[in-house]
């Protein structure tokens with residue numbers, strides 16, 4: 001095959017890492033899947049002198065799996081790295097745009113997805129051909145020699161031996177490997193039924209829901225993956241039945257007489273998440289599924305393996321030594337694999353918990369499904385298929401022309417004009433009070449909270465206010481236990497009510513063992529030096545006193561004009577410490593079982609609800625949905641905690657996570673808590689606030705429309721931009737009642753003109769220009785001609 005010039009064409013000599021060896025570099029690949037073969041071909045192309053061998057234990061055309069699907073974006077990378085391979089793949093592709101969701105007797109179609117799929121067997125054949133053409137030695141039908149033997153004889157050993165990598169497992173300590181199996185069973189089959197769209201089918205059965213992921217991959221076949229929870233699989237007796245025939249019966253309505261086929265040894269399996277804290281051990285390096293897996297429902301595993309291959313080959317080409325190349329490779333690929341891994345986990349959990357969503361209206365269910373991994377958003381789908389998103393919005397009661405984030409929400413008797421919340425943030429800026437106890441909200445709080453209320457959020461929350469001097473976070477933390485503080489808060493709420501359309505809520509808490517500390521900007525949780533109290537085990541008398549402090553503070557909060565009260569049961573504060581098994585070490589009725597750990601937090605909630613806070617005003621509770629630590633609370637526990645809190649009168653659960661123990665290992669990517677909020681909302685049937693790295697208005701629209709959250713709280717984005725909500729409205733061209741600009745600010749209610757005038761072209765330059773320059777400038781800025 002002729003090779004066109006590309007940016008990746010070799011510079012006329014062998015790769016740099018290869019050149020630094022006195023003899024041609026020797027490379028062994030263990031495993032001839034897509035990752036190993038593609039790496040071998042790309043590297044050999046860049047370093048023609050190198051000696052490259054791929055060992056594949058199977059015969060060349062003996063593989064697992066049927067079609068693999070790629071997105072347009074994934075194919076762009078392949079085209080850039082080796083156009084020869086890309087062209088050969090492109091000849092094989094089945095391409096289509098639509099995705100059909102079959103659910104409750106309806107078929108919901110969403111278009112514009114740009115899928116391409118091909119047979120895995122043909123993909124391997126293309127890559128094998130390319131390897132042969134470039135002079136890679138291929139050894140089929142036998143396992144590779146042990147990695148340590150290869151490592152002694154080669155400069156580099158690439159462990160591309162897949163999810164079950166024996167190379168990795170034999171060195172799991174060196175790689176820091178973790179392999180986790182999940183709750184669903186699946187089987188990867190093929191069928192001679194040729195679909196014309198990606199098809200998801202959700203089949204409720206007496207045993208539970210079963211789901212189908214199917215898509216065409218050639219002119220005469222489709223991939224057919226059947227998946228369900230392990231307990232559904234057992235209850236349906238599928239552990240005892242021949243799998244292919246059983247799936248043919250279960251999905252007879254889809255197959256309409258067509259057959260399923262299962263390859264050499266079709267079997268049910270569970271998805272395994274593979275992660276490694278290091279990808280190299282000496283001169284052995286992990287690549288593809290051996291290094292990281294991503295749930296098959298994201299259709300990205302092959303893409304990741306191909307991209308790894310390209311990155312490693314390029315790094316070896318560009319870096320002076322193998323060591324340097326391996327460092328660059330891992331630095332380049334790890335963040336991508338981790339980000340896709342998070343998306344894959346969100347998708348996996350969605351399918352594991354699909355039963356939770358079965359009461360959603362079909363269109364919302366379809367939107368929820370499509371946006372499950374958080375990578376596909378409201379804005380993406382609107383670009384792909386505007387009619388689809390418009391139908392979903394109509395079905396969810398979103399008024400025409402209104403972004404979902406600007407719909408109203410009523411909780412108890414409080415109506416919020418939009419779904420944005422300024423998340424509670426302690427500003428460590430309280431003024432010292434006359435009784436030297438301090439904790440007074442002062443001018444800083446008036447301006448800070450006032451500005452955020454003018455910024456358009458539906459609800460503005462104060463940072464945690466202590467219920468007593470001892471429960472404050474630190475000297476700068478606010479409180480709500482005396483008249484001066486109450487008056488200070490009243491000044492703030494009066495301003496918010498008079499000058500903005502926002503509601504204002506207070507977060508009440510007791511810092512417990514997290515206080516008193518220095519201000520947050522001096523470093524997290526730094527205790528005060530001298531005679532501050534140290535944590536002690538509370539007596540029954542202490543508990544009664546603290547409960548009463550909460551009640552009195554809640555009464556003061558009502559008098560201070562707050563519209564909503566949130567109890568702080570998160571982040572290692574006193575009541576959070578009761579909930580977590582890692583911090584609650586009590587041997588009495590308030591420690592031990594989950595029910596016992598809930599006892600005091602529920603006593604406080606009951607007392608506040610009965611004697612402290614008016615019935616008609618909403619009461620929220622913030623929890624840490626997981627401790628992010630071994631032996632601590634998990635998302636499952638959070639559902640039970642939320643049920644109990646809702647059962648005792650919480651109107652709203654504000655779902656945060658962690659900060660309970662110092663040795664937590666949080667997994668904080670974009671929207672990191674929204675999965676917990678989603679589960680609580682559906683499983684505990686209580687409205688929720690999602691919070692944590694919600695980065696854009698598109699995220700808010702997506703979470704609200706999918707039914708994952710009722711409100712979205714943003715913390716740091718509101719420190720960056722007090723007018724976050726108004727700006728989100730302006731950027732979406734929304735001018736309705738969900739985002740009212742304060743009258744004095746209206747002249748600034750459109751994004752300011754930015755950019756160099758001469759860099760903009762309003763029309764093709766050869767056309768006559770009828771407008772004078774000054775008018776043209778205005779037109780660009782406002783988008784309309786005067």
Ligand SMILES: Cc1cc2nc3c(=O)[nH]c(=O)nc-3n(C[C@H](O)[C@H](O)[C@H](O)COP(=O)(O)OP(=O)(O)OC[C@H]3O[C@@H](n4cnc5c(N)ncnc54)[C@H](O)[C@@H]3O)c2cc1C
Pocket residue numbers: 030031032033034035036055056057058065067068069070142143144160161162163165166186187188225287288289290296299300301302303304305
């Ligand atoms: C149900 C399902 C559907 C999927 N659908 C898609 C999809 O649509 N799109 C997508 O991009 N990805 C998909 N994937 C993921 C994709 O299959 C993998 O991510 C991809 O195959 C990883 O490539 P790899 O080369 O790293 O490993 P593999 O493809 O697993 O290749 C590893 C190879 O190593 C060989 N091997 C193992 N040990 C040895 C040894 N000791 N000696 C010699 N050879 C050895 C194996 O035989 C195998 O051929 C899907 C996965 C599943 C399970």
Ligand SMILES: Cc1cc2nc3c(=O)[nH]c(=O)nc-3n(C[C@H](O)[C@H](O)[C@H](O)COP(=O)(O)O)c2cc1C
Pocket residue numbers: 423424425426427462463464507520568570571622656691692693694713714715716717
């Ligand atoms: C400066 C600062 C102070 C905070 N104080 C509190 C607090 O008093 N109570 C609380 O529950 N969370 C507090 N948080 C956590 C935020 O409410 C929010 O959960 C967190 O910042 C994640 O949201 P974000 O990614 O939008 O910032 C604080 C966060 C910041 C940045």
